[in-house]
Amino acid sequence: MGRVRSGASEPRVSGIRTLHLLSCSHAAVECQGEIGVWKSELKMKMNVGLTLRAAKGCWRLNLSQQCAHGSIGLFVPPSPPVDPEKVKELQRFVSLSKRLLVMTGAGVSTESGIPDYRSEKVGLYARTDRRPIQHRDFVQRAPVRQRYWARNFVGWPQFSSHQPNPAHWALSSWERLGKLYWLVTQNVDALHTKAGSQRLTELHGCMHRVLCLACGEQTPRGVLQERFEALNPSWRAEAHGLAPDGDVFLTEEQVQSFRVPACARCGGPLKPDVVFFGDTVNPDKVDFVHRRVKEADSLLVVGSSLQVYSGYRFILTAREKKLPIAILNIGPTRSDHLACLKLDSRCGELLPLIDPQ
Numbered sequence: 001m002g003r004v005r006s007g008a009s010e011p012r013v014s015g016i017r018t019l020h021l022l023s024c025s026h027a028a029v030e031c032q033g034e035i036g037v038w039k040s041e042l043k044m045k046m047n048v049g050l051t052l053r054a055a056k057g058c059w060r061l062n063l064s065q066q067c068a069h070g071s072i073g074l075f076v077p078p079s080p081p082v083d084p085e086k087v088k089e090l091q092r093f094v095s096l097s098k099r100l101l102v103m104t105g106a107g108v109s110t111e112s113g114i115p116d117y118r119s120e121k122v123g124l125y126a127r128t129d130r131r132p133i134q135h136r137d138f139v140q141r142a143p144v145r146q147r148y149w150a151r152n153f154v155g156w157p158q159f160s161s162h163q164p165n166p167a168h169w170a171l172s173s174w175e176r177l178g179k180l181y182w183l184v185t186q187n188v189d190a191l192h193t194k195a196g197s198q199r200l201t202e203l204h205g206c207m208h209r210v211l212c213l214a215c216g217e218q219t220p221r222g223v224l225q226e227r228f229e230a231l232n233p234s235w236r237a238e239a240h241g242l243a244p245d246g247d248v249f250l251t252e253e254q255v256q257s258f259r260v261p262a263c264a265r266c267g268g269p270l271k272p273d274v275v276f277f278g279d280t281v282n283p284d285k286v287d288f289v290h291r292r293v294k295e296a297d298s299l300l301v302v303g304s305s306l307q308v309y310s311g312y313r314f315i316l317t318a319r320e321k322k323l324p325i326a327i328l329n330i331g332p333t334r335s336d337h338l339a340c341l342k343l344d345s346r347c348g349e350l351l352p353l354i355d356p357q
């Protein structure tokens with residue numbers, strides 16, 4: 001990550017000023033060096049606040065520490081205590097399955113500190129007036145791409161530093177132990193991959209890859225970050241509020257002075273390898289998942305309200321096949337009436353309780 005270091009450990013950049021949040025909930029700050037300057041620049045926004053500045057050609061980044069409890073409090077909806085009877089029922093569901101297909105959504109990543117869009121009261125739709133970028137706008141308009149990449153550049157160090165939570169680790173272990181037949185995720189955060197899952201389809205792509213819209217070349221997102229830094233040595237931004245796709249908010253002036261590199265191979269425009277709203281999932285990928293659903297003998301939905309059709313259609317396929325369906329999600333989903341079992345619990349709290357043997 002070059003001169004910018006991020007993650008759950010203490011952010012320390014360029015050795016000029018060191019800062020970390022001791023507690024997300026109390027926003028306690030320990031500063032060394034030019035405290036007054038930092039204080040005036042900081043706006044305490046719990047664990048989603050970040051400050052990025054450039055001085056003498058060096059990027060310096062302050063990331064609020066990923067305090068687990070603070071993150072959960074912000075992004076995970078309240079849920080009732082785990083019901084032991086429900087846990088037993090889910091255990092029975094999993095034990096009876098020989099070819100279990102699991103489909104995950106944003107709710108599995110909120111416990112890693114990544115907000116979702118739709119959760120009541122805590123999702124971005126509920127907390128802000130922000131809406132996700134539309135595919136057509138991105139493809140057709142260079143200023144839209146410039147705005148997107150400027151924001152994404154600022155948000156990337158924090159977004160890419162998120163780590164799997166116990167739910168991701170549990171599903172990864174289920175795969176290793178032969179319990180999980182296939183995993184389909186609607187998330188673009190790479191947390192299942194970070195946890196070691198391999199029998200995995202990322203239905204909506206992954207933010208950790210970049211795609212050229214002209215020649216189709218795929219490159220790692222981390223490489224693009226280095227190109228951004230090289231092209232924008234004196235660009236500075238301060239931003240607050242990280243969206244699920246790594247987006248943040250900037251002023252017009254900040255956006256217009258941000259330089260966006262083109263594809264190194266053909267000069268074409270670059271896009272994250274994800275399905276934006278208004279775009280469709282690759283038909284081959286859809287067919288592939290349909291086949292996996294048809295081969296499965298049961299379906300477990302984890303952390304998804306199933307509001308988006310691209311995921312919901314696989315529930316319909318499972319219903320046609322008369323597969324038993326279990327849903328673990330805080331709050332109602334589009335398919336509660338189709339499920340033989342519904343659990344309103346935190347994914348990271350409940351899945352580790354299940355014995356996959």
Ligand SMILES: [Zn+2]
Nearest residue numbers: 212215263266
């Ligand atoms: Zn290209």
